[in-house]
Amino acid sequence: MNITVDVNKTDGNTIMKISGEIDAYTAPKLKETINQLTKEDGKNVVIDLTDVIYMDSTGLGVLVAAFKKIKTNGGSFILTGLSNRLQRLFTITGLSEIMDIKGESK
Amino acid sequence: MDFQESLLWKYKDILTKYLAVQSEQTLYLTQKLSKEILENHIPPEEVINLHKSVLNELIPEVPSEVLVSFDILLEIMMSYGLAYLEHQSLRYKQMELEMELEFGANMQKMLLGSAIPKYDYLDIGAISIPAKIMNGDYFHFDIDSDQELKVAIADVIGKGIPAALCMSMIKYAVDSLSYSKHNSPEVVLERLNRIVEKNVDLGIFITMFYGSYNPKQHVIQYASAGHEPGFFYNKKENSFVDLQAKGLLLGIDPHVTYPKFEISLEIGDMIILLSDGVTETRTEDGFLEREMIIDLLNKYMHLSAQEIVNNIYRDLSKIQHYQIRDDFTMIIMRRLV
Numbered sequence: 108m109n110i111t112v113d114v115n116k117t118d119g120n121t122i123m124k125i126s127g128e129i130d131a132y133t134a135p136k137l138k139e140t141i142n143q144l145t146k147e148d149g150k151n152v153v154i155d156l157t158d159v160i161y162m163d164s165t166g167l168g169v170l171v172a173a174f175k176k177i178k179t180n181g182g183s184f185i186l187t188g189l190s191n192r193l194q195r196l197f198t199i200t201g202l203s204e205i206m207d208i209k210g211e212s213k
Numbered sequence: 214m215d216f217q218e219s220l221l222w223k224y225k226d227i228l229t230k231y232l233a234v235q236s237e238q239t240l241y242l243t244q245k246l247s248k249e250i251l252e253n254h255i256p257p258e259e260v261i262n263l264h265k266s267v268l269n270e271l272i273p274e275v276p277s278e279v280l281v282s283f284d285i286l287l288e289i290m291m292s293y294g295l296a297y298l299e300h301q302s303l304r305y306k307q308m309e310l311e312m313e314l315e316f317g318a319n320m321q322k323m324l325l326g327s328a329i330p331k332y333d334y335l336d337i338g339a340i341s342i343p344a345k346i347m348n349g350d351y352f353h354f355d356i357d358s359d360q361e362l363k364v365a366i367a368d369v370i371g372k373g374i375p376a377a378l379c380m381s382m383i384k385y386a387v388d389s390l391s392y393s394k395h396n397s398p399e400v401v402l403e404r405l406n407r408i409v410e411k412n413v414d415l416g417i418f419i420t421m422f423y424g425s426y427n428p429k430q431h432v433i434q435y436a437s438a439g440h441e442p443g444f445f446y447n448k449k450e451n452s453f454v455d456l457q458a459k460g461l462l463l464g465i466d467p468h469v470t471y472p473k474f475e476i477s478l479e480i481g482d483m484i485i486l487l488s489d490g491v492t493e494t495r496t497e498d499g500f501l502e503r504e505m506i507i508d509l510l511n512k513y514m515h516l517s518a519q520e521i522v523n524n525i526y527r528d529l530s531k532i533q534h535y536q537i538r539d540d541f542t543m544i545i546m547r548r549l550v
């Protein structure tokens with residue numbers, strides 16, 4: 108149960124690549140990294156989930172909280188690289204209708 | 214004889230024996246004594262002191278350099294003594310916290326407890342097992358003023374104590390909304406959504422399925438706020454379909470509305486509701502597929518609703534070596550007449 112979060116900043120955009128499993132044990136680490144990013148106003152954040160093997164509802168909670176915060180601060184929030192399983196999670200919860208989810212599911 | 218005296222006596226005995234013959238048996242006696250030393254909270258530096266004085270007594274000709282060298286050991290052991298004291302006090306604190314948590318969990322069980330109703334028209338079974346000490350899942354049955362059966366199943370996103378506390382709030386909101394016959398499922402979810410959005414801190418969200426069963430027409434109306442879809446079992450066709458419903462989870466957007474859906478039940482038809490703790494079951498080769506839940510439902514179909522949910526829980530927790538990772542909740546309602 109490990110997670111790595113790589114953050115790449117290029118003029119105004121932040122790309123966050125998450126690899127591993129997002130669950131109750133690893134979510135606090137993700138939350139900490141995302142909180143650092145959402146502090147500033149008008150951020151454009153892209154979260155790449157291509158290498159996420161597993162995510163449960165705790166991980167979903169962290170992403171939704173970040174989404175709300177970034178939207179309130181006038182930034183943009185984009186998710187990419189969702190597996191079929193993750194895509195299903197966002198569809199069931201109705202989040203795919205309010206969040207910007209890019210790219211074909213793999 | 215107090216412990217200090219008996220310790221001196223035993224230590225002298227052990228050391229005398231061991232200096233004469235280095236036997237395993239004496240070492241075993243030492244192990245036993247060290248347990249008594251720990252039970253009596255004797256700090257390690259005191260044991261060094263004891264060793265030093267007993268050694269001096271047993272061998273008066275021991276070189277003074279050897280005796281003096283124990284001062285160094287004693288100094289080091291004092292730090293270990295302090296760490297040990299700290300460990301002791303943390304253990305007490307932990308015991309206190311565990312007790313409080315247990316009180317909290319029992320309180321929650323009492324607060325959230327929803328009796329499983331019995332009717333001659335509907336066979337109902339329900340199970341809800343927390344992964345940790347407190348449950349972030351919740352189910353609820355109630356009868357409104359028009360004799361319709363209200364059923365709710367909910368899951369707080371997030372685990373542990375915050376999720377459990379949040380669930381207690383939801384329970385009271387659901388209770389007060391359920392009794393009025395005017396509150397159809399989508400209205401209940403819309404009101405709950407506003408309550409959750411206002412009251413719950415960022416990072417806690419709730420998924421919920423809410424249904425209202427009319428016992429005269431045998432129709433269930435329902436709406437879902439991002440909840441894991443359940444199943445509808447059609448007895449005549451012997452088929453399972455997903456209980457499709459669309460709706461955003463509670464607590465994100467205060468203005469969201471929820472569509473209402475409706476299904477008629479014939480005799481023997483079933484409504485199966487679950488939390489994502491059921492579908493997120495981990496298996497040897499990955500994750501549980503929804504087909505496997507259908508296989509299990511078929512396997513236990515001949516049993517009562519309560520026996521079906523009990524057996525499915527047993528089978529799925531066995532797959533996970535009896536350590537479920539997420540709260541597990543399942544409800545089955547089968548039309549009888």
